Amino acid sequence: MIKKEYGVVGCPVSHSMSPDMHNDAFHHLEINANYKPIHVEPSGLENAINMFRAVGLSGFNITIPHKVKVMKYLDGIDELAKEIGAVNTVILQDDKFIGYNTDGLGFLKGIQEEFGILNNKRILLIGAGGASRAIYFTFAKETNCSVDITNRTIEKAEQLKQNCKYNIETNILTLTDAEQSLEKYDMIVNTTQVGMSPEVDDIPIILSNLKQDVIVVDIIYNPLETKFLKNAREQGARIQNGVSMLANQGALAFEIWTGQIPDAKRMEKIIIDKLGGK
Numbered sequence: 001m002i003k004k005e006y007g008v009v010g011c012p013v014s015h016s017m018s019p020d021m022h023n024d025a026f027h028h029l030e031i032n033a034n035y036k037p038i039h040v041e042p043s044g045l046e047n048a049i050n051m052f053r054a055v056g057l058s059g060f061n062i063t064i065p066h067k068v069k070v071m072k073y074l075d076g077i078d079e080l081a082k083e084i085g086a087v088n089t090v091i092l093q094d095d096k097f098i099g100y101n102t103d104g105l106g107f108l109k110g111i112q113e114e115f116g117i118l119n120n121k122r123i124l125l126i127g128a129g130g131a132s133r134a135i136y137f138t139f140a141k142e143t144n145c146s147v148d149i150t151n152r153t154i155e156k157a158e159q160l161k162q163n164c165k166y167n168i169e170t171n172i173l174t175l176t177d178a179e180q181s182l183e184k185y186d187m188i189v190n191t192t193q194v195g196m197s198p199e200v201d202d203i204p205i206i207l208s209n210l211k212q213d214v215i216v217v218d219i220i221y222n223p224l225e226t227k228f229l230k231n232a233r234e235q236g237a238r239i240q241n242g243v244s245m246l247a248n249q250g251a252l253a254f255e256i257w258t259g260q261i262p263d264a265k266r267m268e269k270i271i272i273d274k275l276g277g278k
């Protein structure tokens with residue numbers, strides 16, 4: 001049987017942990033396939049997609065800075081990815097490239113596996129960029145939670161709310177207003193890059209007056225514990241870092257490509273090992 005080829009397309013892409021995660025899963029599940037990093041400059045995306053068609057690449061992940069632009073070169077886009085306005089996973093199906101977005105579902109899966117089903121919870125999302133869009137639309141579509149959004153540029157948060165066609169209760173807050181009303185929330189999620197290495201001393205908002213049993217999540221995975229998460233942990237919150245989202249979005253992409261469910265915990269371990277964690 002011919003070996004299937006997959007990859008992650010980005011710029012830069014050499015740091016990506018996806019090749020380790022996926023190649024291990026292919027090996028573990030005895031699937032004859034290979035996954036590699038594919039560096040594509042912003043100006044070269046269209047040519048690259050044409051080349052992938054010509055060689056019959058079976059599927060690929062797509063990361064910064066191509067997640068939005070790639071959409072115009074695909075033959076079809078899944079409904080949720082269309083709403084999010086970005087694609088992170090592409091599969092070749094009947095000679096057509098079809099795009100999906102597994103970021104939001106990967107996030108939700110990681111949360112539910114660790115903390116259980118979220119029923120009617122009040123959630124605060126910090127940030128209104130690509131990752132926030134994926135999480136917001138997924139929560140709007142898949143859960144009955146209310147999701148408030150705070151962002152440095154408040155107009156972007158307002159736009160996110162306006163673009164959502166699902167029935168969801170959402171308030172838009174300034175960062176200062178959010179800091180003053182944290183006791184309302186069952187879960188607080190940082191989706192900004194504030195606190196990411198090397199800017200490890202930065203925090204997106206100051207945490208105080210947290211609800212008892214609150215869940216605080218930072219989707220950053222480098223460092224494994226941001227200052228924001230450390231502050232939350234020291235105040236008694238249950239915490240989760242971005243490893244779980246990263247592993248689960250990858251696991252869902254793997255399932256789209258192969259129809260098989262990989263071991264997401266094994267993927268998490270590979271990421272943590274690569275980041276030098278325990």
Ligand code: NAP
Nearest residue numbers: 127128129130131132152153156191192193219242245246
């Ligand atoms: P993005 O689209 O560029 O959005 C960036 C967000 O961060 C915006 O809301 C932006 O606010 C905010 N921001 C940036 N610098 C800020 C600052 N100095 N102060 C306050 N807010 C600031 O980026 P993204 O793709 O959503 O990615 C965001 C983070 O999520 C990155 O750290 C990325 O690594 C991580 N991520 C993790 C996973 C995972 O699987 N764990 C997946 C995707 C992304 P403005 O609107 O005001 O500019």
